[in-house]
Amino acid sequence: MSKLDALIKPQSIALIGASENPDKIGFQILNNLIEGGFGGQLYPVNPKGGEILGQKVYTSVKEIAEVPDLAVIVIPGTFVIAAAKEVAEKGIKALIVISAGFAEIDEKGAALQIELADLCRENDISLLGPNCLGFLNANDKINASFAKNMPKLGKVSLLSQSGAIISSMIDWSKSAPIGFSKIFSLGNKALLTEAELLEYLYNDPETTVIIGYIENLIVSDSLTEVLTKYSKTKPTILLFGGKSSFGAVAARSHTGSVVSSYLTIKTYLEQAGVILANNLEELLLFAQIFSSYQKIEGDRIAIVTNAGGPSIAAVDALSEIGLKLAVLSDETQSELKKVLKPEASVKNPVDILGDADETGYQAAISIVDKDPNTDGILVLLTPQSSTKISETAEVIAKFEGQKPIISSFVGGEILIGAKKIIETAEKSCFSFPEEAIDAMRGLVDFSTRKVCLGENAPATELYDTDKLDESLEKFNLPSVQYITAETLEETIAAGNKIGFPLVLKTANPNIVHKTESSAVTLNINTEAALTEAYEKTPKPVIVGKMVKGKHEIFLGVKKDAGVGTIIAFGTGGIYAEIYKDLAYRITPVTTEMAVEMIHETKMGEILSGARGQKAYELDKLAEIIVNMSKFADNYKNISEIDFNPLIADAENFYVVDARIILD
């Protein structure tokens, strides 16, 4: 039995702050618990005593004879600590603090919140909130929240940092084909965070899909552990609120300016196996599809339709979203020919024509389902004059095939009953073909993407700015030789040692974007030119070999204290930030991940030999990315790194300009 069971499946609940005033939350929660159908023991607590809604009111927690499983506190914030102490003394092991007035308000509130969390931690109490809407468990008929109604029962569980979104979801569940099991309002997350609740839900047999609305995710080792271990067992879909306000902090490097904290979190979650919804509508869409299906073998979709227009729209959507229109086998096509009218199209999309009835659908679906070249079926129906709407819905509802079958009945009122038939059979039916295709994309993502969030060996060494070359060499990062010099004599000596043509740049750490500040001179061919360049460069200077590159590549790193280290690869040069042709991963990066990164970018396409150019040995480049990842992870004090450019000459790759920013 989980430690959280006292919170989630309580047999008895004390409500501290029960009120007889219907406008007060202390009344509403008591009412919701009763109306919701809670079958256990309720203990309303109010110093006034008496009776509310037919329930005896206790003047204090102490007065209750047994030890309730759960206490819910709804009194004003300043009185919460005192109440929580009584809860602890009583030995209650689960607490929901609805009350506001904590870290969301001011410094004083934040201090109160820490006190509350410490108190609960010391007494081994599971604390949800403070400043939350509460908790609902539809399986056990517990509405310990001030959301008016219970949701429709189902297998989706929800975590939300917005109470209003919980209210909307509950309302949607009445009409949309989504039912809920557990709903948590996270509030300020003083003690219980996403990590513990997700772990519970992954192990909860009543939950098969987890969705969440999150505004600030608390990334911790335990969250990473939970996601890595379980995220592929149950679809986990998060909508991030406030993406647009996650700006990049004042950028100190190229990498800094292309990596926002949202991008870091997004990359982390994707690697952790989480599916990100772009908006509320998509969150519901994914909740719906995963309530029906959780697995598809690939991305080749067969379409069966009774009309051309909507199937053309579906093909456009497939192409836009990156799924494939299945190529039906010759056998399938000849089977289809046998059962369909001569004018029907037996190629994908299979158009069984406007006068098709349910037997036409049945035949076509059965045949394409068996084709080894298809992974999923999209059934489209438009209500034409002779369309058998509910009969076709029955066919889909009863169909037991090998592949997921998702439908779109394109229209409004006349189709409502048919959609219900399909949904009752736990299959998904959407109003628009594009919705069905988007839902399929979610299914393909969940089924095919792997968790690739590795464990990081803790950084141990401190990076020494004077030892760049040595450090690059240690991590097999091929770099052009550089010599730092202070005086003109040293500079000329270094130049002669390296050999012309040379490049001269500043070693002054205050000059970040070198090209902009004219702090780099290229193509120096003579001692005279070197002298001239020396005069105008901020001291100390760095002398290096001029490498003639064919391609300028970007490789950068940024460490995010919360989430980890993010690495960026793509098109380099001084316009790296403008072209933003970059792929991202959280370290540690494996060779496989590095190869993927390369192929996600246009630079990768170029280096692969696009436009008749020479193809590079990309495994060499992948190795450099892997080494960059190790390099960054090795040093405690590195904050950002730019290799820009990493130059590809005729054959090889060289770090020409490395910039490292320390904490």
Added chain:
Amino acid sequence: MSKLDALIKPQSIALIGASENPDKIGFQILNNLIEGGFGGQLYPVNPKGGEILGQKVYTSVKEIAEVPDLAVIVIPGTFVIAAAKEVAEKGIKALIVISAGFAEIDEKGAALQIELADLCRENDISLLGPNCLGFLNANDKINASFAKNMPKLGKVSLLSQSGAIISSMIDWSKSAPIGFSKIFSLGNKALLTEAELLEYLYNDPETTVIIGYIENLIVSDSLTEVLTKYSKTKPTILLFGGKSSFGAVAARSHTGSVVSSYLTIKTYLEQAGVILANNLEELLLFAQIFSSYQKIEGDRIAIVTNAGGPSIAAVDALSEIGLKLAVLSDETQSELKKVLKPEASVKNPVDILGDADETGYQAAISIVDKDPNTDGILVLLTPQSSTKISETAEVIAKFEGQKPIISSFVGGEILIGAKKIIETAEKSCFSFPEEAIDAMRGLVDFSTRKVCLGENAPATELYDTDKLDESLEKFNLPSVQYITAETLEETIAAGNKIGFPLVLKTANPNIVHKTESSAVTLNINTEAALTEAYEKTPKPVIVGKMVKGKHEIFLGVKKDAGVGTIIAFGTGGIYAEIYKDLAYRITPVTTEMAVEMIHETKMGEILSGARGQKAYELDKLAEIIVNMSKFADNYKNISEIDFNPLIADAENFYVVDARIILD
């Protein structure tokens, strides 16, 4: 009175091919006309005579005493010409051919279709179809189609190349807040095309919004004229079906490979003032918003909400879609402070808190509506425990402000009644904040974008491949001097005339992508090097000045026989197709359009002085784009042009490599 009135507002209709078999379209259309409530005279025609559905059946059109306004033909394709001849002889001026069997089938059908069109043209008959679903006019209760039901009456008119989409739209109108006026099934468009029907609808007082589903648009001078003249008077929204199958034909140039025929059509329609919907859902969304509003002064949106989560989602959507979150004036904020609770947020989004009632909404909306810094208002409501849902809907319904007010009531069942209240007042209410924002984007696009499809002077001259330099000079296109040479002596003489460093390339027209075929040698500094380069270059050769460019720009043109000439500007070089950083316009391009094109691209951002680089004189560049447009439009026989690269050196722009492909 329009020539099309006989088709669209007939007083009497002959149905040729009326049938007593309910499975036949000839029965269904008669039934639909009757059930739809057509008040004029019906003349079912069938050689068998008798009576169908209580109507006297005429054995032939000749037998009818009067001349009906409209004839509808539903007999098999091969008999249509004979029937159409009778229609012509009778003097009927409007004809709908439902029957299939024409150009959609085979060559023979195509010939039949031409015969039919010619017959109608000669007899001044307006012909809709063949191969269509028919026509509906909800204002006059005419259902001359085999779509089962009449749509809800409204002010949206629809053109569709898919009959099934018409059926779906009719069904949607029963539940969605969209009503229709006229619905045309276009079929094979043998005579009546989009141009004539759009012209009618633009002048139809019963239509205020025009939507369309189009698979192949017939672009003609008259379509361009109609759109240019009227498209800003009524919102015109088109969904293009089959975008993904509009591949580029075998590319003969860079421009050829980056311009698909869909891209050309899309660019044309956008410049013509048409709004393109991305999918069916968006087509309905835009129909809905434009049924409520047709004008917004700008893109600064104020949000009034009773909850944080959904308003955060709305702000994310605003940012993603490119609209602005209005910055409320100090005065507005202090007015809001007076009427709202102290905890409310008076900055945008204005959060009037979870317990807000309708008076809170009323007050907040009235105040932000008056703020000169806002152009439109988005009202968000989530159903929380004390939310006054229908009362708030009444407030919105009755609100008479200065700005468009669009709402999103976030949830399902509990909100249905409230949405109806708002919709009845001809205002829009959506289920998701993101839908409301997307709808607002459509409104902003329609209100702010100008028609910029100019009239093209017809091309007159023939381009002579030998006169490149002369032609470039004539159109003020600054180019590097080139001399064509056949022998080594000529080559060296040319080189000495131009002056080293030189570039040598082939003039052989069969070598298209020069870099790939090693047919270009750069940086030739000596006669010896020139000789060496000459030896390996396919003859004849071209000798030119080596220009050291800072930036490689792409400027290309492609002529599309149907639509016109499209011009592309952006990042050049051999990877132009990979980076696809390009802006497009249909010629003629004005200076203003050229400046817009520059600023739409990343190359434009770079040339504007990004990353601390020098800013170029962009009006010089805009002039080159305008001249390129004139150049392309001047010559009849030019098919494609690549200027790649157009080089920007320290100060100026030069055409370094021009490739012209003739028809």
